[in-house]
Amino acid sequence: MSRQLTWRLGPLSRRVDLVTLMRLALALLATLLLVMLSLSLGKVVLSPLEVVQILLDRQGSLQGSLQGKGLPFIVEQLRLPRTLMALQVGAALGLSGLILQAMVRNPLASPDLLGISSGAGAAAVCYLAFFSLSLGPRYLPLAAMAGAGLAALAVYLLAWKQGATPLRLVLVGVGVSALLTAATTFLLVFSPLMTTLSAYVWLTGSVFGATWDDTLTLAGWLLALLPALVWLARQVVVQQLDDSLAQGIGVRVQWLRASLLLLSVALAGAAIAWGGAIAFVGLIAPHIARKLVPPGFGGQAVMTALTGGMLVMLADLIGRTAFLPLDLPAGIFVAALGTPFFLFLLIKQR
Amino acid sequence: MSPAVKLGSAAALLLLCTALSLMTGASWIPPAQVAAAFFDPDPMNIDHILVSTTRLSRTLMAVSVGASLAVAGALMQALTRNPLASPGLFGVNSGAAFFIILFSSLFSLASLQAGLWCAFLGAALAGALVWLVGNLGQGRLNPLRLVLAGAAITALFSAFSQALLVTDQQGLDTVLFWLAGSLSERDLALSAPLLAGSLAALVLALLCAGQVNVLNAGEEIATGLGQRLGLIRLLLSLLIVALAGSAVALAGNIGFIGLMVPHMVRRGLSIDHRWLLPGCALTGASLLLLADMLARVAILPQEVPVGVMTALCGAPFFIILARRGGRRE
Numbered sequence: 001m002s003r004q005l006t007w008r009l010g011p012l013s014r015r016v017d018l019v020t021l022m023r024l025a026l027a028l029l030a031t032l033l034l035v036m037l038s039l040s041l042g043k044v045v046l047s048p049l050e051v052v053q054i055l056l057d058r059q060g061s062l063q064g065s066l067q068g069k070g071l072p073f074i075v076e077q078l079r080l081p082r083t084l085m086a087l088q089v090g091a092a093l094g095l096s097g098l099i100l101q102a103m104v105r106n107p108l109a110s111p112d113l114l115g116i117s118s119g120a121g122a123a124a125v126c127y128l129a130f131f132s133l134s135l136g137p138r139y140l141p142l143a144a145m146a147g148a149g150l151a152a153l154a155v156y157l158l159a160w161k162q163g164a165t166p167l168r169l170v171l172v173g174v175g176v177s178a179l180l181t182a183a184t185t186f187l188l189v190f191s192p193l194m195t196t197l198s199a200y201v202w203l204t205g206s207v208f209g210a211t212w213d214d215t216l217t218l219a220g221w222l223l224a225l226l227p228a229l230v231w232l233a234r235q236v237v238v239q240q241l242d243d244s245l246a247q248g249i250g251v252r253v254q255w256l257r258a259s260l261l262l263l264s265v266a267l268a269g270a271a272i273a274w275g276g277a278i279a280f281v282g283l284i285a286p287h288i289a290r291k292l293v294p295p296g297f298g299g300q301a302v303m304t305a306l307t308g309g310m311l312v313m314l315a316d317l318i319g320r321t322a323f324l325p326l327d328l329p330a331g332i333f334v335a336a337l338g339t340p341f342f343l344f345l346l347i348k349q350r
Numbered sequence: 351m352s353p354a355v356k357l358g359s360a361a362a363l364l365l366l367c368t369a370l371s372l373m374t375g376a377s378w379i380p381p382a383q384v385a386a387a388f389f390d391p392d393p394m395n396i397d398h399i400l401v402s403t404t405r406l407s408r409t410l411m412a413v414s415v416g417a418s419l420a421v422a423g424a425l426m427q428a429l430t431r432n433p434l435a436s437p438g439l440f441g442v443n444s445g446a447a448f449f450i451i452l453f454s455s456l457f458s459l460a461s462l463q464a465g466l467w468c469a470f471l472g473a474a475l476a477g478a479l480v481w482l483v484g485n486l487g488q489g490r491l492n493p494l495r496l497v498l499a500g501a502a503i504t505a506l507f508s509a510f511s512q513a514l515l516v517t518d519q520q521g522l523d524t525v526l527f528w529l530a531g532s533l534s535e536r537d538l539a540l541s542a543p544l545l546a547g548s549l550a551a552l553v554l555a556l557l558c559a560g561q562v563n564v565l566n567a568g569e570e571i572a573t574g575l576g577q578r579l580g581l582i583r584l585l586l587s588l589l590i591v592a593l594a595g596s597a598v599a600l601a602g603n604i605g606f607i608g609l610m611v612p613h614m615v616r617r618g619l620s621i622d623h624r625w626l627l628p629g630c631a632l633t634g635a636s637l638l639l640l641a642d643m644l645a646r647v648a649i650l651p652q653e654v655p656v657g658v659m660t661a662l663c664g665a666p667f668f669i670i671l672a673r674r675g676g677r678r679e
Contacts, residue, residue, distance in 0.1 A: 171613060336510070
């Protein structure tokens, strides 16, 4: 039997499983290694040592060899924000998927299926087709986020009928998602080639050209959502039960469901706004995490965030290094990397 | 209304849609002319030629594809016991799309015939892969594993397609229309084998309806009733791949019907698969015909991809039905 630690602090009390803790530490280590790798690889290949030197150097006192070639600029202004952006986008999408899967009790649920991604996608393609000439790309994240929010609101309102049951939420979500995807395809087919191309790249998902501004804004969003996540983490488990059973043990089912949906939309919406409609992370990261740590929402949540983050980081790393001088969207490689690993886990498991 | 009456009215609706589909298009052909085109054809009359060539083949195609997708969807949802499952989950759509894109960028696909078989090959391959992974390491097919393997492999193939499309930007514009689903410019003679195949699969599916009911009752009950679970699941998987594979080869990516029509019919008709499956076939065919008619005339002289039109017509209706479900689930 696995050993447990207990941590008592009022409503924040947790029981921590040692096995989970060990595996999370390993995953964290892997994530850090991947960040280092991502910082050192690219058109200019650096050794990890050089990267550390550059990162630790605050006074510009480096030897000329490193300073001269603009290496600090490459690492600190180009690679670091991009890597952190990928990490955040993946983590947020993964968490959003984990919450949705727990909430609607269906392993196929993901932000892609519930209209969140397609809402953001439709809004973004609309923006690219009609407004990007006059307004520039600056407001694209806002448009995408608004699209995600509106789509989720529409799903929730349409599914509401003396409460919203998981199945109805999912079915209405699928319907709304189909509508929005159809609208997106329509716009894609009938817009000029340039728009089609930029929209297609956006829909595939890419963290190309992420700046510190973008990265910090997204980090701010995610930090703001963190308390809600921690608070709701204990309650999520109840959603796995029957509605009447959950009510019986004193949970306000509808409130919990609405707040979980809101949280998951906020996570996915923020991630998609800056990372594009990267599909599949939201679906696969929770499943991978579930196979890596023992049951328990807290551990799974952290593992999902790390897995999702690593997945997108690695995908972006491959996208920008493997096909030089091409810089391919990260979204392409997410599935290419995630699928074999996931299938391996699936087959290995009895 | 009894299920039989409902089924009858669905059949009547399908006949009506078929007749309308022969009349509608860039030019409206009155019913008398359509009838004359069949019973008293005049080789010099443009309307007659139009009806008996393009419109007839297009209509037949829509009926077959719509029915196949809807029935495949119903079988898939029964097989996986997941209301979110669609025939696309067997990887058929993304497999077919990937093969089309791959071959058109490698060999610049010359004929439609080649494209047709290429798509079917991709669909079959992806379906087999999903089934294998869903089955590996375990005695029996586990619905959850099947669904997860399907989702993963679908994503894998679409990622490959995306990679090819992003790097080959010229190809994007031509393939995009196919990916969105289209029934235009399909030659009846070329697609005849696939049409016949899907018809056979449809009949077989209807014959299996009773077995599907038993399977749906749950694994233990099915075993207790003497059903050979492994065999029936394999059969259903084969049927789904055949139906959905030929549909995607004929008409491209029409994602909506397989997922939603079974839900509509379940709400409107019956949950008994002996009624459900024929109901799905009729409703799916009618829906696709309607969508195709609208797609032809909505923005003349251009055509809307029928996949887009299907979702636009069907989704609002689907949402209303999903809301009507009451609080039971």
